Amino acid sequence: MRKIGIVASNSTEMDAAVILNEGEEKNVKAEDLVLIRNRNGNLVLAVCRGGLGSNENLRTVAYSPGVAYARMGRHPSNAKEFYAFGLSIIGDVTKGLEQSKYVIAPSSDVEVFEESDNPMSYLETGPEEEKGRHTIGYYKDMKPWKVPYDPEYIPYHIGVFGVTGSGKSFLARYQLIPVFRQSGMDVIVFDWKGSDYAPFYHEDQVVKLKGVYLDEDVVYQYMLSRMDYFGFTGERKYKNDAAEALEEVIMEGEWRNKSPSEMKQFLEAKAVPIIEEANRDRTGGLTVYGKMYVRKFKRGIKKLQDRDFENILGKKMHEDVERLGVRDVDVILRNVRSEIEAAIRGNLGCEADIVLVTERLYLRSDYPAPPFCIEVKSGTDVSKILPYLIATHNSATGLPLPLDMIDQNVGLPRGFTREFVEEIEANLVRDSELDKFDLQNHFARLNPQKEE
Numbered sequence: 001m002r003k004i005g006i007v008a009s010n011s012t013e014m015d016a017a018v019i020l021n022e023g024e025e026k027n028v029k030a031e032d033l034v035l036i037r038n039r040n041g042n043l044v045l046a047v048c049r050g051g052l053g054s055n056e057n058l059r060t061v062a063y064s065p066g067v068a069y070a071r072m073g074r075h076p077s078n079a080k081e082f083y084a085f086g087l088s089i090i091g092d093v094t095k096g097l098e099q100s101k102y103v104i105a106p107s108s109d110v111e112v113f114e115e116s117d118n119p120m121s122y123l124e125t126g127p128e129e130e131k132g133r134h135t136i137g138y139y140k141d142m143k144p145w146k147v148p149y150d151p152e153y154i155p156y157h158i159g160v161f162g163v164t165g166s167g168k169s170f171l172a173r174y175q176l177i178p179v180f181r182q183s184g185m186d187v188i189v190f191d192w193k194g195s196d197y198a199p200f201y202h203e204d205q206v207v208k209l210k211g212v213y214l215d216e217d218v219v220y221q222y223m224l225s226r227m228d229y230f231g232f233t234g235e236r237k238y239k240n241d242a243a244e245a246l247e248e249v250i251m252e253g254e255w256r257n258k259s260p261s262e263m264k265q266f267l268e269a270k271a272v273p274i275i276e277e278a279n280r281d282r283t284g285g286l287t288v289y290g291k292m293y294v295r296k297f298k299r300g301i302k303k304l305q306d307r308d309f310e311n312i313l314g315k316k317m318h319e320d321v322e323r324l325g326v327r328d329v330d331v332i333l334r335n336v337r338s339e340i341e342a343a344i345r346g347n348l349g350c351e352a353d354i355v356l357v358t359e360r361l362y363l364r365s366d367y368p369a370p371p372f373c374i375e376v377k378s379g380t381d382v383s384k385i386l387p388y389l390i391a392t393h394n395s396a397t398g399l400p401l402p403l404d405m406i407d408q409n410v411g412l413p414r415g416f417t418r419e420f421v422e423e424i425e426a427n428l429v430r431d432s433e434l435d436k437f438d439l440q441n442h443f444a445r446l447n448p449q450k451e452e
Contacts, residue, residue, distance in 0.1 A: 001111040007036060008084060011104040016046065016087045018110040025083035031140065033113045034087065035122075041103035045122055048112075050086035057081075067302070072264050094338045096106070096125035115142065124148045136179050151183045151325045165362065167194045210311040220250040226308050227300030230293075239242045241293040245274040260309035268301050365390055369398020 004024045004367055007332075016036065020028060020428040036044040057066030057076040066076035069077065083206040087110075092098045099261060113119040122138070134144035158176070162170045173196075174264060180187050191197040198206045202310075227239040237243070249270040256265050278288025345351065358375040361382060365372075376382065 001035065001113060001117055003109055004034070005084075005110050005241050007087075007108040007110060008094075009106045013100050013103050014089045016089065016104045017052075017084050018048070018087055020083045020085065028085060028112060029260065030085075033119045033139070035085070035093075035111050035113065035119070036104055037109045037111065038102060039108045040102045042092050042100075042102050043122070044100055044104060045093045045097075046089040047090060047120065048085040049088050052084045054082070054084070082408055091114055097123045110394050115144065118145060120148055125150075134182065134419075149179070154180065154183045154185070156265045165360065166416050167267050172199060173200060211314040213314050214312055217251065220247050222312060223304075223308075226301055229299045230296040241275050241278050241289075242271075242297040245271040245278075245293075245297065245344055246253075248274055256313065260306040260313065263306075263309040264301055264304060268298065278451040340424035363389060364399060365393035365398050369393075372399055438441040 005018045005020040008019050030049055030051060034046050034048060036046055038044055055078060057080055069076040089100050092100045094395045103255045134151050135148050137147050139145040139147060160172060163169045177187050189197045224243060230242045232240055249267060255263060255266055274292045275297060276286055276290055279287045281287050359377050359378050360373060362373055393400050
């Protein structure tokens with residue numbers, strides 16, 4: 001460690017500044033870690049931020065000889081020149097990391113950590129043999145400085161937040177999961193897309209959820225939703241003869257031995273007689289309601305596809321999954337995609353593969369506007385998209401117009417988005433030779449932005 005200066009006046013327990021020794025302004029830089037040897041009896045870890053250079057002869061509040069020198073292109077004396085850095089306090093490290101509670105005394109020595117030092121050792125507590133064992137990542141640009149963590153905090157809830165592309169999955173995959181494993185825990189990861197985690201593990205460590213045994217009640221609820229509740233709403237979604245017949249067949253469990261291609265015929269053959277038996281008139285004929293329930297059941301069956309049945313015919317019990325996670329294996333569960341696929345088909349009117357198989361791109365419409373992220377179908381020729389994004393972008397935000405429809409002071413009426421898209425399509429169909437300025441004129445009145 002090397003002494004770089006002393007603490008300046010007006011310091012507090014959580015805020016201080018260091019006046020640098022002569023020449024140290026060429027060595028000390030922002031984000032350097034320092035140790036304050038507080039004259040009040042403790043050690044304080046801090047980081048350098050907010051550098052300052054001051055020369056009494058070059059103050060701009062009033063005319064002075066120094067200012068006169070500067071006006072003539074000359075340099076005044078630097079006898080009254082000094083450099084300083086603000087110190088962001090990390091904490092008291094006298095006995096491990098604690099809150100800094102003592103006022104940092106002015107003129108306390110400040111020492112900078114050099115590469116051969118290990119400032120992270122001040123953050124560790126516990127037996128000496130345990131030190132260095134639990135670490136996660138390292139201090140920026142200083143790989144030997146492994147950041148320690150207290151394993152007692154691992155059972156707490158942990159949240160990872162960030163914008164798209166900021167590295168959340170990377171952090172979880174290469175830092176957090178190894179930390180959990182190192183702490184002696186089994187790890188189960190739910191990867192709903194099957195692309196963020198599953199590809200990085202051996203196939204023996206990946207369990208598709210459609211391969212897991214589901215209990216009868218879950219299967220019943222899933223099948224009922226896939227059959228659109230036979231067209232019923234509210235409480236009637238579950239309280240009708242078609243739903244009750246489906247529930248009875250599912251609870252019996254005989255369907256578990258059927259293949260996906262056999263399921264439709266099996267369900268219909270089992271459920272329809274149950275509905276008919278519950279809806280006989282005095283002569284033994286089928287009532288009007290009975291005919292309605294049979295018709296609704298058959299209509300619901302037609303909505304099902306083989307892949308819907310594949311999701312419920314899994315054989316792996318929870319014991320099988322637990323067996324994979326015996327301290328040396330990470331178990332990745334790839335979540336069921338059927339609900340997502342159904343939503344895509346219903347809302348977008350296209351097959352799910354068109355949406356789910358995408359590439360993520362980062363584009364910038366204008367400099368220095370921030371980049372934005374879009375996802376397109378794999379193999380899409382992006383050069384055909386770029387002119388549209390550039391021609392319609394908002395010069396104030398840099399975002400393309402379709403992505404820039406709402407700000408904090410603007411509300412949109414229900415249905416406006418669909419009307420907006422249809423208006424764009426109509427204008428483009430009507431005139432396919434629009435240039436940038438034409439496009440802006442066409443859509444400016446539709447872009448609900450404040451005047452910039």
